[in-house]
Amino acid sequence: MTITVSGNKKEKNDGLTLAQLVIDENVETPQYVTASVNEEFVSSSDFEKTVLKDGDNIEFLYFMGGGSYGIY
Amino acid sequence: MIKMNRSDYEKILAHALSELPNEACGLIGGIIEGENKIVKKVYLLTNIDKSNEHFSLDPKEQLAAVKDMRSEGIMPLGNWHSHPESPSRPSEEDKRLAYDSSASYMILSLMDKSAPVLKSFKIHGSEAVTEELIIE
Numbered sequence: 001m002t003i004t005v006s007g008n009k010k011e012k013n014d015g016l017t018l019a020q021l022v023i024d025e026n027v028e029t030p031q032y033v034t035a036s037v038n039e040e041f042v043s044s045s046d047f048e049k050t051v052l053k054d055g056d057n058i059e060f061l062y063f064m065g066g067g068s069y070g071i072y
Numbered sequence: 073m074i075k076m077n078r079s080d081y082e083k084i085l086a087h088a089l090s091e092l093p094n095e096a097c098g099l100i101g102g103i104i105e106g107e108n109k110i111v112k113k114v115y116l117l118t119n120i121d122k123s124n125e126h127f128s129l130d131p132k133e134q135l136a137a138v139k140d141m142r143s144e145g146i147m148p149l150g151n152w153h154s155h156p157e158s159p160s161r162p163s164e165e166d167k168r169l170a171y172d173s174s175a176s177y178m179i180l181s182l183m184d185k186s187a188p189v190l191k192s193f194k195i196h197g198s199e200a201v202t203e204e205l206i207i208e
Binding site: 007028029032034036039041059061062063064065066067068069070071 | 095097099121123124125126127128129131132134135138139142151153155156157158159161162163164165166168169170171172177
């Protein structure tokens with residue numbers, strides 16, 4: 001099947017899960033990553049059960065946050 | 073070194089002032105030339121925490137910004153946020169949540185609203201190093 005990962009088309013085996021894709025793509029610090037499949041956000045707790053299909057468009061996004069808490 | 077044009081700086085400042093008393097945040101996109109980063113576009117995003125001492129980027133807006141960068145041929149360079157009541161330096165929380173040592177983390181202090189201070193940092197673990205920022 002052909003899927004699009006972060007804007008790049010890739011050939012992958014049928015039945016690939018989002019969790020396997022994270023490994024395949026060497027996604028760094030996956031604990032900070034959320035993903036969207038066809039614009040729908042998927043919680044990391046659902047990566048294992050999310051099976052990708054031909055034509056899917058996947059984006060990985062890193063959580064970005066912080067703030068002045070604790071500074072003086 | 074990271075370079076930003078004055079109009080982009082003013083966009084960040086205006087947005088941060090408009091969001092007071094809460095922290096404001098966003099992304100910076102641009103190009104890398106050798107050792108230097110050139111900011112080409114700044115993104116003003118929603119702080120979904122609505123807090124004066126914490127921020128989280130809205131993931132939907134973050135995704136839209138990343139796609140916009142891709143369409144414009146630029147790349148994510150880092151993010152920015154404001155400290156409404158404290159200096160322009162990374163807090164422990166900023167360091168804890170800075171997972172990308174190649175990113176630029178800009179902090180705009182509005183502690184003295186008549187003299188805002190924007191600085192850029194590289195953060196690796198608990199170490200934060202000031203990155204030369206040129207606004208022109």
